[in-house]
Amino acid sequence: MSVDKSPVESLRDRKRRQTRERIIETAFALFMERGFDVVTVDEIAQRAEIGRTTFFRYFGDKQEVVFSTEDDFLRALIAAMREAPAEPLPDLGRALATSRRLLLALCTEAARNADHYAVYHRLVTRHPELEDRHTRKTRHYADLLEKHLIDHGTPPPTAVLAAQLTLGCYQTAWRLGGTDATAVLREAEGAFDLLLGATAV
Missing domain, CATH: 1.10.10.60 (Homeodomain-like)
Known part of the structure; x- marks a missing residue:
């Protein structure tokens, strides 16, 4: 037992x-x-x-x-990084596959409290000073992702590109999903499907 x-x-x-x-x-x-x-x-x-x-x-x-869940998101991201396979990520394809898992971990954390997320989204989109802080917060996550990729063998130019593409997927999901945290998670997956499909060509 x-x-x-x-x-x-x-x-x-x-x-x-x-x-x-x-x-x-x-x-x-x-x-x-x-x-x-x-x-x-x-x-x-x-x-x-x-x-x-x-x-x-x-x-x-x-x-x-307003940003009271910021620590929860950081913990979710760091936990997902620690749980990621400790394999080398030498190319863009592998870097993006890892980035996808980490982004979806953040979106899943948001969906844990959908009501809170809905109000948060409304507040951020209505108030420029909050939107500015939200933008800085998401850039910080991208910086953490970039460092994670470099620490796992991704060349710096590739790591920067992968982190910025991931940020773009999140911003796409933020706009398309709106106040629905579940939709944001779905749109993030869809954005990465499009991205990975394009990079596989």
């Missing part, structure tokens, strides 16, 4: 997690009701029934609330 070795969440940790989740849910609801620009931290804290000081224990500002 297998023994579950997963750590048991303490009462303190559970309360912290619940408070953080309540802040996020409250903030997203307010952002959608009134717009990101006009909602204040005080309003979020008041509706979430916490103090202003408590809000800042969890988030530095309103933008951090």
Whole structure:
């Protein structure tokens, strides 16, 4: 019989997690009701029934609330990189095959909380300052992918190209899938099918 070795969440940790989740849910609801620009931290804290000081224990500002799942995406990407076969990736075809697996891991993480993703997508597309941060975030992922490929033997020019093509597949999925996280995952697969089909010719 297998023994579950997963750590048991303490009462303190559970309360912290619940408070953080309540802040996020409250903030997203307010952002959608009134717009990101006009909602204040005080309003979020008041509706979430916490103090202003408590809000800042969890988030530095309103933008951090919108991007509250950023750490989850990074963990998903890093985990997928660690689980990837430790085989050399000397050419574009192999680099893209690995890139596809890593991109789909990110899209799968987004689909785990489809409601959250839908609100996130609406907020980002409506507010330029959020869209700018989203763009910088996705470029950071592309940089991590590029480094991963180089570390696995992909020549730097090929690694840069593969990472940028992967970024293009994600941006295609972001536009076509819209607020539907499942559709984004599907469109990402479709974009890579087109890309890999073209590079195989």
